[in-house]
Amino acid sequence: MQRTFVLVLLLLVAAPAEAQRTKARMLIGVSGYTLAGDDAGSAESIFRLAGGAGISLELLPMLSLRSELRYTIQGGRVMATVDGTLNGEPTSIPVEATFDLTYLEIPLLLVLNLDLVNGHRVELGAGPGLGLKVDTRTSFAAETGPEFSQALDAPGRTVALTAALDYSFLLGTERVILGLRGWRSLTKAGLEGTVPGAEDIYTQGITFLTGLTF
Numbered sequence: 001m002q003r004t005f006v007l008v009l010l011l012l013v014a015a016p017a018e019a020q021r022t023k024a025r026m027l028i029g030v031s032g033y034t035l036a037g038d039d040a041g042s043a044e045s046i047f048r049l050a051g052g053a054g055i056s057l058e059l060l061p062m063l064s065l066r067s068e069l070r071y072t073i074q075g076g077r078v079m080a081t082v083d084g085t086l087n088g089e090p091t092s093i094p095v096e097a098t099f100d101l102t103y104l105e106i107p108l109l110l111v112l113n114l115d116l117v118n119g120h121r122v123e124l125g126a127g128p129g130l131g132l133k134v135d136t137r138t139s140f141a142a143e144t145g146p147e148f149s150q151a152l153d154a155p156g157r158t159v160a161l162t163a164a165l166d167y168s169f170l171l172g173t174e175r176v177i178l179g180l181r182g183w184r185s186l187t188k189a190g191l192e193g194t195v196p197g198a199e200d201i202y203t204q205g206i207t208f209l210t211g212l213t214f
Contacts, residue, residue, distance in 0.1 A: 033205030
């Protein structure tokens with residue numbers, strides 16, 4: 001899959017800009033991710049800044065091929081208890097574990113373009129995604145001690161199903177984008193080394209983005 005992504009990206013970059021078949025975009029926003037799977041339990045969402053850029057190639061008047069490069073922090077927050085002592089007495093201590101899994105998300109989307117009135121447009125896209133690891137860490141916070149963090153041995157590459165919904169409009173000579181991105185990893189998050197018995201865990205989330213296309 002990684003070789004396919006590289007070939008398609010080269011195709012998008014090499015497309016003739018003078019024919020107005022390619023469009024670039026800059027994006028920034030906020031992502032909300034959580035953990036899913038049989039072993040995820042009642043995981044809570046984490047919200048982080050996200051951003052990136054994209055390029056699309058018009059295949060037909062209503063159909064285009066798009067790829068993006070997005071810096072996104074996946075992960076989630078899990079509440080658990082561990083055995084310990086408090087005031088010399090054995091007790092169960094609540095612990096909050098936060099997983100910050102930073103990846104470069106590279107979706108490959110087939111996009112349907114629907115032009116509305118007065119320059120308004122809706123774009124719907126879906127396809128596979130590739131995630132490249134940047135940094136993955138776990139932070140622990142307990143009532144009886146200070147917060148600390150450690151590196152997490154998560155997969156270096158992940159694959160996912162991804163979708164996009166964009167609404168855009170003209171503001172002067174610029175086209176403004178308001179969009180949503182959905183991401184559901186098909187690769188296990190690799191948390192079993194930190195949370196014993198948590199082999200069946202994946203990441204999923206939605207990112208809200210705004211930006212410009214040119």
